Amino acid sequence: MLRLTNRLAIVPAVLWLLTIALAGAGRCDGIVTGGLDELVTGEVLGPNLLVNGDLHAGLKGWTLVDPACFSLDGSGSNASLRMQLPCGQQYPYAENAAQCPTGMYTISADIKTQNTIPPRVRAGARVRLLQVAQHKWAFTKAVSGTTDWATSEKAHVQVVDGSVGVFRAEALGEVTGTSWFKNFFVRRENPPALDTFLLYPNYRGLMFSDQSQVARVAIEVNPPENTTMAQLHVGLDLTDAAGKVLSTQKLSPPADGSMVATVDMTSLPPGKYRVQGYLEGPGNKRILTQSSYTIAKVGGATHDTMKAWIDENNIIHMGGKPRFVIGIYDTTGFANRASYFAPRLEAIAKAPINMMINYFLSNGKAEVIYPYTEAMAPLGIYYLASVNAFFPEMKPYPRWARISGVGPDEVITQYAKALAGDSHVVGYYTCDECASEVQPRTFHQYSLIKQNDPGSITFAVENLPGEYKYWRDTVDVLGVDPYVIGSTKDMSNVGDVTRKIISAVHDARPVWVVIQFFRATMLSHFPTEQELHDMSWMAITEGARGVFYWSYGLRGLDWGKRDPVLRQQRYDELVNVTKGISALEPVLLAPDRPILSANSASGAVITKEKDLMDGSRYLISYNHSGSNVDASFTLRRPAHAVLVEGENRSVTPEPGGAEFKDTYAPFQAHVYKID
Template identity: 40%
Template sequence: MCRRRRGTFRVAGIGIFASLLLAGCSSGTNAPLKASNERRGEYPAPKASPDFEHLSQRKSANISAGGLEAPETGSSLGGNLLVNGDFARGLEGWHASARCFRPDSATRAPNGKPSLKIENPDSCGPFAKVAVNKFVAPPGVYSIGGEIKTPDLAEPRRLVVGAGMDLFTACETEVVNGTADWQQLVGKHCIVAPGTHAPFQLAINGETSGSAWFANMYVRREIAPLVRIFMLYPNYRGYLFADQPQQVRAAVTLNPGPDLRRQDLVFRLEAMRTDSGAKTDHTYKSPADDFTATLDFGPLPAGVYQVRATLLGSDGKVLFEQPPYRVVKLDSKPGVLLKAWIDPDNLAHFIDGNPHFVLGIYDTTGWSYAPASFVKGLAAIRKAPINMIINYFLSNAPTPAVTAYTTAMKQFGITFLPDVSGFHTGSSAFPTGIANEFGTDDPDQLITDYVSTFTSDRAVVGYYVQDEPAITAQPETFHQYSVIKAADPSGFNLAVLDRPLDVPFWKDAVDVVGVDPYPVWLPVGNYIAEVGDWTRMAVQAVHASRPVWTVIQFFQADSVSSWPTEQQLHDMSWMAIAEGANGVFYWSHGIRALGWVRNPAEKAALWGLLVRVTNEIKDLEPVLLRPDTQVLTAQPSQDIVTREKTGEDGVRYVIAYNHGSDAAPARFVLRSPAQSVTIRRGMVKVEIKDGYTFEDKFDGYEAKVYEIR
């Protein structure tokens, strides 16, 4: 069932794309095309706290960061699965929604193959035109693409287009504008989820005139490499600090296929010091398809190591090797060298060197060179216990303006993630102002100069590197990550994804993965548990070995929908935490959200909702920072999801939410007796029976936190 509806957003230019769609989730020939990012509009161009001042005296770390050293060897591609993908047999195997599609043997692709022409689509009605192939992709991972030429398409006005597809499985190529030459359409890592089937379609916006040609379209299954590994620990930039565990762990996945006998295979994990050649290794004979490989770094001296994963045959011949991870073993503790870091429990350390549960918000402001100009706005935000901000409108601000902003933040205990998602060649958001400031438009030099400016600023705790990116942006983000780590070995690179099934391809390209499910789109019937689903998918994709921060909807989607209620904000926040989120952000305090609410009373009331919800989370922060424990003997009921904690004082907590839309009863059975149970919201007492059992009822999607004494 299609539950996700993000609405339509304005996109300039004519859009043509190829896609894999979840069967039954598009709106047929009326389906809108790819959505732009609703969060971005046009960019307009006091005394610090003792904690910040104390920490700012520390020198920048003279260390190098680790992590995956080169892009993972990816999948190979199988044969083309489309029926008549090269149009050699005309429209055989294709169903066109409009008469505008027709074979064109006169216009040939560069390889001499015929093409499919769409001519004057505006004559076929106002909606998107699609041609669907007979092939329907079963669950798996695919690459899609082909060739396209759009020399003379025109549009009468700026179009309103969007994506009305289920983003769990949808995959598109880039939207293409007019071009006289043939060019490639490419979409990678198109995931068809279990239990679904996805047809392939070509589409073009309605209300355009002129002609376009498609040729050599394909859908190819991505065949996994023989070995995939993922460094479970160290879980932050390859650092092994003296006060942290010294056993390196890697998740290993083998895909030997029918041509290799498992009993003939040997997997080897090896660590070698880059300067001296000192090494250790561990071999696994007849390895399983999925297992955890380990190396003990305890006896090894401090230094920089390459950790390599190799698959060998019984004769010792190397069958496959993935690029190495870089592990940096240090004799010191992280707080001595780094201003911000992730610990082995995926908790973020910043501000005072201690771990914090991230409570972040997006904002949009003008910029100034005077810290005082930011104080009023930050003071209003700090009514909620916000400790981290992302501000799109400072993306192109001069660095002294950013310093003024962070100077003002320090008195409020707030930190900043500058947005560098546009620091790439060809990006429409390339920061020309910053490029002029540093005298370079080379993206590597620019990001190096920019990051180096803030290495000693304790309020700059990392960078916001991608906002709802296409999967095609992963390689450049991975490269940028290496450049940022070289300029500043501390901090958090955050990318927020709107397709949770893409997370496995991003897990080595950033420090923190975020997801932004925004489920409140309809007056009623919204699938609020999407927040829990996306968070859980992200946590599973990173093997619970990287932080996941969930972005919670704090905006009115469109005129049909409404602002999330306080109950919905509460439920969405706590269901993310129940599913393993190490932090939550809220979108947004700025434009297209709270910043567009003109009525002062309404604005204050809406902000009050978030203030109350975030203070509830902040009150429980010491507990959220502690390890999960087993409090219950079993799941309370089929639809109730729980996460269980024990405070330092021995008080137990159960964070629970109803994954279903219907009211559901729940029966909680404790592992050890208790005297009282209290629902923290409203401090409502719940009767406990025999010291072990209590019962409660949840409304649809409702979340509760129980305090058990």
Template identity: 40%
Template sequence: MNWRTRGIFRIAGIGIFGSLLLAGSWLGTPAPLRASNERRGEHTAQEASANFENLSGRKRANISAGGLEAPETGWSLGENLLVNGDFSKGLEGWRTSARCFHPDFLTRAPNGKPSLKMENTYSCGPFAKLAVNEFVAPPGVYSIGGEIKAPDLIDPKMPIAGAQMDLFTDCETQLVNGSSEWLEFAAKHCIVAPGTNSPFRIAINGKSSGSFWFANMYVRKEIAPLFETFMLYPNHRGYLFADQAQEVRVAVTLNPGPYLRREDLVIQLEAVRSDSGAKTDRTYKSPPDDFTATLDFGPLPAGAYQVRATLLGRNGEVLFEQPPYRVVKVNSEPGALLKAWIDDRNLAHFGDGAPHFVIGIYDTSGYSNSPEYYARAINEISQAPINMLINYMITNAPISAINAYTDALQEHGIFFLPSVNNFYEDARWYPRGLAAKLGASTQDDFTARYASALEKNRAIVGYYVQDEPKVDEVARTFHQYQIIKANDPAGFNLVVLDRPRDVQFWKDAVDVVGVDPYPVWLPVENYIAEVGDWTRMAVQAVHASRPVWTVIQFYQATAIASWPTEQQLHDMSWMAIAEGASGVFYWSHGMRALGWVRDPAEKAALLGSLVRVTKEIKDLEPVLLRPDTQVLTAKPSQDIVTREKSGADGARYVIAYNHGSAAALARFVLQSPAQSVTVRRGMVKVEIKDGKTFEDEFDGYEAKVYEIR
């Protein structure tokens, strides 16, 4: 996504500013981090129908979605950890070239502190110019930034300067254009993983010219609030339906610090009905650092409830509380009200109302009011058992063209996620023409009208809300989420991230989290297991309580790389499934991918690989939709990762992959005897020893699915 330019980080290393690629920037000053949304009041969640008990039929009936009502609060920043970050001691603590950088005690920042001047850039060579601080960050989450003045650029349209912390999951500030005034620049949520070694760097594009001043550079640790909450269940838009479990579960993480005695603390979880004030609560005294708080909604009447957690002190005083979640209890099954939803096992329901394992693809095409216009591309795509599709190029289409497109998709059982990631007036590709056609006066009004216009289209099962976004998009994506839910309460919003450690910040801003590892960048020695790693990290970040869909690389990343082989396509797909993905997407059928392959024979071969791999997944869909079960007695070997299932007919299945690059021998011991073991790819029989044990060898990163009968 974003046309796949981010691989420059991995190949060019330090050349990030030469590519002018941004990651993880948030505007702001080094003040306490407050989760806020200044436009939130414009689109509050609508109240559900008062007649919750009798909602029936396939209609909306004024039901409203729930979920988190406001962003999490209480974060703050620690002290500046840089050595001499304000340059008051000249270049002490900094390593740089004296030919390009020198302290400037005459040009001072707005707070009177001295600055670091960069000039004569040509004298330091053609590549990025760096000033590196001695501070090395231990594991944690950080905010970085400072101030810059760059008045005399030759090309003021070219952003050229910023700050970076290497290995912080590609964490950089936004890049800065020329300005005669001091500008603040920053990045939030820079994650340092255990085992990394990350210096702080100021960087200048090697092709720049002119003079630049930096001042008040900082790295500050982000300090968590006294406690955090995350609703584990209900896990989809707060809906609590009659055919589902009635126990609400909330993950609570306590961060009391050294100044509060745990024995004095109480966590109270309370549910209050919005209209009548009816409530129930539960308290947890001397709570541990991490636990699950629960409320039994079984005896409660249907209605909309605010579920709020509060931290109380010794005398019952309120020490801190987080924004509430909205839970909507309805005496109905979801299929009676919603065209698409996520069930309590993170499976997507759409179309016939049954659960489906998502097999999706990206495409790019123009638009028309005629379904026949789309036939050629959709016929090609539908050779694979695709059931969901994202098309960037339909964003600007009139509603009539979207309806024609979904009519064509439905001929092949494919459902659609319209892209709304550019529905912001400051976005380059903001669909101004469509907004005008819908009579929208603001971006919020546009989103509301767009979602409302598509709400009755049963082929529209949600929205694609962000494509490899920076973390600073969370707040306005959360705000957009409230608008979409108010106007199209069914379905699921999807974000796809190229920084898996960011998932923790997105988990309440969307319904489904996607990750897109794309590991095939070099001719050889690619780290294919990255697909499994990213999927696992995402599943863990959402506590396995939200769907994770992994986007699989189906394109040639660089001129020196090749298309993934069919074996790699197979291995990456099943790696994701083994690590807990409840759906896979493939990028892409369109531009910069299959759409740009000109040789008909090559294109047919590549498409054939996709078709065969996805058919293997589709063939096993009934099993993938069943709960995980225990088939083996122990882990087969150190490098083999497994996920275990059973079929309705009693057959057992082990999905396994080799996490290592070297060949590995695995020994599988079954819990109960079997008559046969078959590797489904190729239908290869494996010998069973003593009725319970079989061995097999895996190539590096190879994935296999065993059918055991």
């Protein structure tokens, strides 16, 4: 997402303490949650792949774009690469001879600087892995003002199929002065010998008594060096709160190393339990014990006391009923009265929005949010409080906390305690396109939120496909924001990344997709109503349990505020699209059931099938290709009529009713009601 600057007043501390006390009423204090207990044992780094990465052989293996920009400083173990700016190049770099094939990597270098950087400019020295062919890249944070050596590192750098990674040392921005690099590394990230992921319970480890009592664990085994799959087995222990082992399974992994284990907990009383996997090799020698998960068995009535919760079908419940999420990002200012917010929220509510995020309220304390949610309540809108990047070194860290020296743990604890009693604050927006480097701290933040507001949810949006899986136990709902208009001509990328992120969580966590509702550049265009429709239904077809739109305010819809007629026209188009989605909410909440026996355009036309208990059928679909496609669908049982939802037309079934045909424009989505 695009970053916004917050400008909120600091509300008096007395009012802050008073609101904490008032908000405590009605909190779900008795709820005990679980989930992943500690960070998993992750990838094992391989050897350095760079040619002469430590510069012990001078500049062998390095290509300098201009000798006036780079030179060798020192020799042997004291050698470093010196970058002197300005020089004859606008974008100076030194490139290593190594080429990195498809895979995941960690890149790093030690850097020190003596340079001058213009104010308010992100600039400095860094290293980067560039994907030749794909023209994508990942880089370390730019270093500046460090007069002593500091290690700069970036993990989970992905080189995708069809490309090759090229390593560079370079400058970012308008930098003058001298920078030095040494100890360059590019290391492949090899998967851990054992990876476990709790598929169910899928929400905070909560196993409600009115849902399945069988836990499911995804297991992946990667044989260590000098071992074979046949020599390995996986142990899975179930223990009680006191650490007593209640059961142990010994599993032999299949040839591909992937399997799903089940743990039947039906006979166990309510309480906390722990599931933990470990890998054993020859002679039953333990190779790796992976991080454990806590499962909390609770009564079915527990979820009735929660502001929000997620059921076993990855559907969120809020306001006492299941919902398909239709959300929007807003950039309203702040006030201490609901009447200030009401007109704007009423304008937003012309679309059937049921969830909202607002960056501009994240710089104040909780009492700034109360009048906002008070104005939302009559409109049926719920709120995710933004705690995005609440880390002291980051710009979004609340100003009041920075000034008063309050640490991040105390900020999150106070925030969650104060908002736990607000029934319309259903959760927290914890990361907006955060780098994987902050995932461990966000995981810790999540534990504080679960402790202080257990009846809530957390949501984060990530935009790097190679990093999706690292967030799967760090939030309750994972999101992605494929902004394609102005960045690519292939709108099917919306469907592709939705599919990738759902795969990363094994379809065992909800995924919400953020749809582009802004003009990316002056050379691009604002999404049309047809594009909003197609992108939204692409995400839904691929399995999204909610859609958000960025954004109602700055850098979004308000780019057209100089023309109020155009601004309203654009929002009316979103209203039309979201009303079409909302009208089919019961269909979207129903489980998928097959209705087709054949799809002539399979591969090009992607489908989701719904066979409802009342006998009605729906086919949700989109054209993945950039060409026109004619498709013929064969039904499992005949149809009398086929209505194309939202298009004011119908399709006549072929004689006998077992087949119907339709045409798709490039990337077009159709939703059919089949009677």
